[in-house]
Amino acid sequence: MTQQNFSIEFFPPKTDAGVEKLRATCARLSELKPQFFSVTFGAGGSTQQGTLDTVLEIRSAGHDAAPHISCLGSSRDNLREILQRYKSHGIKRLVALRGDLPSGYGDFSSSEFHYANELVEFIRAETGNWFHIEVAAYPEMHPQAKSPRDDIDSFVRKVKAGADSAITQYFYNADAYFRFVDEVRKAGCDVPVVPGIMPITNYSQLVRFSDMCGAEIPRWIKLKLASFGDDTDAIRAFGLDVVTDLCDRLLDGGAPGLHFYTLNQAAATHAIWSRLNLSRG
Template sequence: MSFFYANQREALNQNLAELQGKINVSFEFFPPRTSEMEQTFWQSINRLIKLKPTFISVTYGANSGERTLTNSIVTAIKKYTGLDAAPHLTCIDATPNELEEIAKKYWCSGNHHIVALRGDLPPGGGRPAMYGIDLVTLLKRVGDFEISVAAYPEVHPEAKSAQSDLLNLKKKVDAGASRAITQFFFDIESYLRFRDRCVVAGIDVEIVPGILPVSNFRQLQRFAAVTNVKVPNWMHTMFDGLNDDVETRKMVGASIAMDIVKILSREGVKNFHFYTLNRADLTYAICHTLGIRSEIQTIQNVQSGAVIT
């Protein structure tokens, strides 16, 4: 290790020490669909709530059954943890009237934070009737929701251009979005350039970096192929030969994510959103390096099958 590199690492670690208590994290989960997945889900929730996240978001697929499951999960998280739980809501497979009724139910039940997305189009699906900005506008008509929306440092795969993608984000913010959470990325410069472009465009909400701790490189490559995310050559090199070595893959993935959050914290980022894939180990380790210390807090009386019925 060169003297220069050692000094860089020392500076990053010193910066983290100075930021202790000033970093906030949030976590994304997806609804478990089997009893075994449910057990893993609650074990992960149980461990990560000790880090006092600002909120937990819960995804869903584009059909009414998935929406019902997401609602059950969000209700259970709030009941058992007291944390802010934000359901994802998309425009796919729902009419404006149906979305308005869903929003009213969330508002009346005390769920005032929603992650508003257009959603993935089904295979063979044509032009959607609504987009993210339409959903943000609809939600604000129903109530003064806290609304998180998506942002794409490396450009949405369906966008006509980087500029049109940026303007679309500005429209969502102008319509009432509270923050933007980015697609996961590994090219740090792409995030920093995007953040600068947001400032120039007059986007005045925080651009929260989405962090994906990688433990399965093949899975990552599939994700990246459909989301227009660049996987740098150095990542291919780091994961080369590790297809059958789960533990080493986890160590490599954690190291990459730790370096990303260290560098971004030096650049003034104070909030990070982790795509957990319903597992706590890597996310917990990374948060520990951020100086976020756990507190004694556990979920009480969560029964098997409390969500899946």
């Protein structure tokens, strides 16, 4: 059986209290020995320094870390500088995304980059094979894609541009993931596609995030969560069951690993990991 790899995602904290909280979260989750931690990057590079600081702190604790890098609203010169900074610190893995326009930037057409495949091409042209490049995948279709075929074609372009592997948007329908992987394999892409996993701990927050990113919450899950009202313990217990079952099905079906969106919280990811009895190290 092919080695399955597991990774964990954080966002750069904006306050001293957030820094301390993330430090504790990282310490607890590092016990699980994930392959790497990734750190998100704000629209137009708005968290550039925070992303780098967080990545360097994770690395200083002895763990591999991968900064996200986005291109929409960024210039070639700015991205070139960021790439050189990452190289100078010995960072070898990136999560390359199109990203979002920063507030007040203007329209989409004014950006030097429009799509993630252009960013991947740029990284390869500037740095060769220095970086292992992760890109995004959307089992339920990117919310701005014109059609499912258009979405698959977009993913194929990123892989052909030089991506090494992919991490998906979170989802709760395993069939969507397996069908997506089948489609990209038929299109000639054989890179690993790692499912993104969002633990369920807060119903209103989950609905808000899902509306923003286009992830579907299956009707039966939504109704069940809504029925719990403000009973946070019931929501977390149900969410733990649902997401653990999803992970089990994905891994049993051949998924090459799991990538956990933690929202800088340790408890739910740690509990799911423990239930799955994932190998450590």
